[in-house]
Amino acid sequence: MDSVIVSPNDSPLPNRTTPRDLSSRKVELRSSLRNKHLLELPTLAVQVSNERDLEDVSPLSMLAAHYFVEQPKVSPELPRYTAPLSAMRQLWEGTVISVDSSTETFEAALSPRYGIEPPVEHMAEIDLAWVSSQDSDLVKPGAVFYLTLCKVQSRGSVRDSQEIRFRRKPYWTAEQIRKLNQAAESLHARLPGIKRIDE
Amino acid sequence: MTTKKYSVEANGSSIVVAGTFAPQSLSPDWLCARGLIGEGDVDAANQEQIVVSNQLTTFQTQWFTLQVLPQQLVINSREAVTPALMDLSVGILSLLPSTPVLGIGINNHAHFKISKTADYHKLGDKLVPKGVWYELYSPQEFNAGTIHVTVRIEPGARPDHLVNELHADYKNITIQPSANVLQGIFVMVNDHKSSMFANVEPADTAPIAAKIIADNWQSSYDKASSDMEQLIVNLIQD
Numbered sequence: 168m169d170s171v172i173v174s175p176n177d178s179p180l181p182n183r184t185t186p187r188d189l190s191s192r193k194v195e196l197r198s199s200l201r202n203k204h205l206l207e208l209p210t211l212a213v214q215v216s217n218e219r220d221l222e223d224v225s226p227l228s229m230l231a232a233h234y235f236v237e238q239p240k241v242s243p244e245l246p247r248y249t250a251p252l253s254a255m256r257q258l259w260e261g262t263v264i265s266v267d268s269s270t271e272t273f274e275a276a277l278s279p280r281y282g283i284e285p286p287v288e289h290m291a292e293i294d295l296a297w298v299s300s301q302d303s304d305l306v307k308p309g310a311v312f313y314l315t316l317c318k319v320q321s322r323g324s325v326r327d328s329q330e331i332r333f334r335r336k337p338y339w340t341a342e343q344i345r346k347l348n349q350a351a352e353s354l355h356a357r358l359p360g361i362k363r364i365d366e
Numbered sequence: 367m368t369t370k371k372y373s374v375e376a377n378g379s380s381i382v383v384a385g386t387f388a389p390q391s392l393s394p395d396w397l398c399a400r401g402l403i404g405e406g407d408v409d410a411a412n413q414e415q416i417v418v419s420n421q422l423t424t425f426q427t428q429w430f431t432l433q434v435l436p437q438q439l440v441i442n443s444r445e446a447v448t449p450a451l452m453d454l455s456v457g458i459l460s461l462l463p464s465t466p467v468l469g470i471g472i473n474n475h476a477h478f479k480i481s482k483t484a485d486y487h488k489l490g491d492k493l494v495p496k497g498v499w500y501e502l503y504s505p506q507e508f509n510a511g512t513i514h515v516t517v518r519i520e521p522g523a524r525p526d527h528l529v530n531e532l533h534a535d536y537k538n539i540t541i542q543p544s545a546n547v548l549q550g551i552f553v554m555v556n557d558h559k560s561s562m563f564a565n566v567e568p569a570d571t572a573p574i575a576a577k578i579i580a581d582n583w584q585s586s587y588d589k590a591s592s593d594m595e596q597l598i599v600n601l602i603q604d
Contacts (some may be wrong), residue, residue: 252547254374254476255377255447258448258449280449299406300406301404313542315448319374330429330445330446332448334450335402337402337452337460
């Protein structure tokens with residue numbers, strides 16, 4: 168049995184579809200082809216039993232057929248714990264109000280996000296020692312963090328645990344800012360009579 | 367004193383994005399240089415198994431594992447579940463705005479310990495009645511057990527005819543015996559979302575994917591948690 172690779176991407180496919188299967192679904196395939204996504208997809212491998220089968224199916228319809236029968240895989244492999252078992256009990260979202268370097272604490276407003284009854288907001292004073300060193304630069308008024316309280320089981324013992332993790336957002340790089348400014352200038356040049364906000 | 371019939375022993379979360387990726391670009395250093403993870407995460411990643419290549423990138427920190435294939439990005443929680451997983455996936459998609467995205471999975475799972483062995487068996491038998499199997503294999507000589515069940519939940523009433531939809535939203539709910547908890551049940555909810563990508567240019571899908579994840583992660587977690595617990599209650603009650 169030959170294998171025909173329609174696109175150069177060599178990633179393996181979990182299921183393969185024979186051209187005879189495809190021809191029986193011709194009507195549905197044509198309707199699927201209306202979607203432009205199908206023309207952009209990277210990979211198709213179709214197994215054929217002989218060369219005549221190849222004549223029955225165009226590469227385009229095979230491409231459509233693959234994605235007609237294959238949904239994108241969005242389930243992860245089932246996890247197997249190697250770390251301690253951890254079960255979330257409560258989740259809070261916090262916002263830093265102020266930082267007191269003399270007492271090495273920060274004041275925060277805590278909003279309930281999961282497992283808190285009644286779901287009411289709290290103010291808290293949190294020791295900076297609970298913040299990991301990689302997040303210490305992020306502790307500034309306005310910064311958002313997550314406080315997770317969980318039950319952890321490890322080697323026969325059970326304990327309560329808490330974790331503070333600060334929200335991180337991607338930086339705008341200098342190159343990205345330059346390109347955005349360039350695009351804005353280009354757009355502005357095509358809009359005569361429109362004043363720049365910084366003029 | 368009455369003991370609870372079940373308890374949640376562990377839970378976790380993952381975000382899966384199906385699309386087209388360049389695995390070699392998503393290294394710990396790259397993510398750190400763009401502010402999405404910290405230097406401590408990079409150190410942790412480099413101390414454990416790490417692969418960065420054209421076909422596969424995989425590494426783990428204290429709080430997440432990341433795997434990138436040319437057709438898939440997977441971010442899994444490690445230990446405590448945190449919305450920082452959502453921020454990380456949204457951040458990656460924001461940095462790669464032209465990435466074609468086909469679908470998203472917001473997945474949550476839990477391991478439940480069932481207090482009584484009788485309830486454990488009742489749960490499996492209610493989920494998959496064994497009568498038809500004991501017609502093939504006599505219960506005097508064989509035991510029939512449930513290993514894996516996945517049920518798909520789709521919006522709308524059951525249709526008269528079946529059509530495969532490329533861009534559909536649905537949930538796959540999976541139940542298995544737990545591999546980590548003795549007399550335990552593993553439940554996973556795969557919240558699949560792809561309808562929003564229909565009729566959208568592939569180069570415009572990543573910002574949509576980022577917004578879907580940001581808007582839906584918390585509600586998906588809440589709904590999955592209540593569904594999983596209610597399912598266990600329904601299966602062990604008389």
